[in-house]
Amino acid sequence: MKFHITTFGCQMNVHDSDWLTRALESRGWEQADEGEAQVYVLNTCSVRDKPEQKVYSELGRIAAHLKRDENVFAAVGGCVAQQVGRGFFERFPFVKLVFGSDGIAGAPNALECIAEGGDDRVALLDFVSIYEERETSEERTVSLPDTRQAFVNIMQGCDNFCSYCIVPYTRGRQKSRLPDVVVEECRALVESGIREITLLGQNVNSFGQDKGGVGVSFADLLYRVAEIDGLHRLRFTTSHPKDIAPEVIRAFGELENLCPSLHLPLQSGSDAVLKAMRRKYTQERYLSIVEGLKEARPDIALTTDLIVGFPGETEADFQETLNMVERVGYESSFSFKYSDRPGVAAVNMEPKVSPEEASERLMRLQTLQNNITKKCLENLVGLETVAFIEGLSRKQNGEETFWKGRDPAGRIVNVAMPESDGLIGMMVPVRILEAKKHSLMGERIGIPW
Ligand code: 5AD
Ligand code: SF4
Numbered sequence: 001m002k003f004h005i006t007t008f009g010c011q012m013n014v015h016d017s018d019w020l021t022r023a024l025e026s027r028g029w030e031q032a033d034e035g036e037a038q039v040y041v042l043n044t045c046s047v048r049d050k051p052e053q054k055v056y057s058e059l060g061r062i063a064a065h066l067k068r069d070e071n072v073f074a075a076v077g078g079c080v081a082q083q084v085g086r087g088f089f090e091r092f093p094f095v096k097l098v099f100g101s102d103g104i105a106g107a108p109n110a111l112e113c114i115a116e117g118g119d120d121r122v123a124l125l126d127f128v129s130i131y132e133e134r135e136t137s138e139e140r141t142v143s144l145p146d147t148r149q150a151f152v153n154i155m156q157g158c159d160n161f162c163s164y165c166i167v168p169y170t171r172g173r174q175k176s177r178l179p180d181v182v183v184e185e186c187r188a189l190v191e192s193g194i195r196e197i198t199l200l201g202q203n204v205n206s207f208g209q210d211k212g213g214v215g216v217s218f219a220d221l222l223y224r225v226a227e228i229d230g231l232h233r234l235r236f237t238t239s240h241p242k243d244i245a246p247e248v249i250r251a252f253g254e255l256e257n258l259c260p261s262l263h264l265p266l267q268s269g270s271d272a273v274l275k276a277m278r279r280k281y282t283q284e285r286y287l288s289i290v291e292g293l294k295e296a297r298p299d300i301a302l303t304t305d306l307i308v309g310f311p312g313e314t315e316a317d318f319q320e321t322l323n324m325v326e327r328v329g330y331e332s333s334f335s336f337k338y339s340d341r342p343g344v345a346a347v348n349m350e351p352k353v354s355p356e357e358a359s360e361r362l363m364r365l366q367t368l369q370n371n372i373t374k375k376c377l378e379n380l381v382g383l384e385t386v387a388f389i390e391g392l393s394r395k396q397n398g399e400e401t402f403w404k405g406r407d408p409a410g411r412i413v414n415v416a417m418p419e420s421d422g423l424i425g426m427m428v429p430v431r432i433l434e435a436k437k438h439s440l441m442g443e444r445i446g447i448p449w
Contacts, residue, residue, distance in 0.1 A: 009045025205243035219247030253296035269324030309358025
């Protein structure tokens with residue numbers, strides 16, 4: 001069978017899709033281009049309205065392939081699948097499988113069964129209360145990317161119920177993996193050549209604080225993973241400010257391979273809005289975390305998520321967000337207009353901010369952020385760092401070949417190097433020459449290793 005997976009949304013979905021690819025390939029299935037597949041899998045996101053709408057237009061496109069081959073069918077997975085469920089079967093008869101993020105473990109078998117004509121329609125929408133392991137370390141390391149980077153899931157789901165967020169409804173309660181299993185997977189990856197690991201979870205700071213917990217905190221886990229011999233770069237995402245422990249802050253000063261960057265979603269700078277969002281921290285508490293982080297690791301690059309136009313947000317509240325963005329000096333941020341999601345508490349909150357007002361606030365916020373990003377990048381010109389090469393850069397300049405890498409904080413660094421291959425997964429010592437809008441230009445100053 002030839003299959004094609006399209007992924008929307010966060011890194012958790014990307015990671016889930018990578019697993020599904022490995023699982024189907026191990027059954028002898030083959031990845032194919034869109035025009036040639038018989039089975040289409042959409043891994044979906046419903047965190048905001050826009051990504052949800054994309055799923056419907058994508059299914060419309062897939063329907064066209066039925067003309068080529070009437071046996072073509074589709075599976076919808078992830079958050080929209082969990083939300084809409086069997087509703088997909090009625091709206092799109094060629095959808096034969098729906099699976100939520102907890103149901104994905106059963107997706108390969110279900111797909112096989114449907115392809116063999118055994119089952120007509122399957123819905124895998126049950127939540128589980130304990131993390132279900134999906135593969136052994138051997139299976140995990142069967143095919144690894146040349147970039148020598150890997151994501152490792154440490155948990156699934158979220159218990160926070162921030163008032164705007166659909167995630168606790170679509171991904172279920174928080175379920176931590178066992179720390180030994182996580183460490184073993186990381187070790188197997190590093191032994192197979194992986195140099196950078198990103199620990200993934202909806203709220204990594206509350207790792208272990210659920211049914212799957214065994215008294216090992218996120219800080220303990222970080223220290224255990226960091227000591228794996230040969231692991232050059234360690235990252236984690238996402239962190240909820242209310243749960244970040246002093247030990248995790250301290251880790252930034254103590255663990256050499258823990259990268260100096262942290263994504264710490266602020267959402268709003270106004271205490272009143274934060275309260276309505278049920279974020280459980282104040283502006284002051286957030287600033288004290290930032291202070292601690294900068295003390296532990298002065299070169300730490302902070303990034304964030306921000307929502308504008310939350311119900312009840314006044315111009316003064318919005319000003320507080322702008323103030324916070326300036327005070328913290330985020331390297332970059334993702335900012336979104338508030339979007340009503342079905343079933344979340346904020347749907348019933350009033351007054352709604354008009355779409356025009358929200359768009360205008362978003363523009364002001366993004367202009368401010370662009371200026372700060374520019375300054376942050378300009379401050380790096382002249383410094384020496386190491387770029388971990390991910391591939392050829394899209395940037396071309398006459399005869400020169402440019403390679404794209406990342407510095408330890410995760411900033412993109414483009415480097416002119418004459419080699420036409422062999423540099424992916426290499427560390428290249430560089431000096432920063434120039435700051436662009438969202439990236440840096442560097443020159444090689446040492447031997448790649
Ligand atoms: N409206 C707008 N943005 C949202 N996010 C989550 N839910 C919503 C919503 N209803 C944003 C938050 C979160 C990011 C992944 O998406 O900023 O951190
Ligand atoms: Fe959503 Fe809040 Fe959980 Fe993040 S912490 S996934 S914003 S409920």
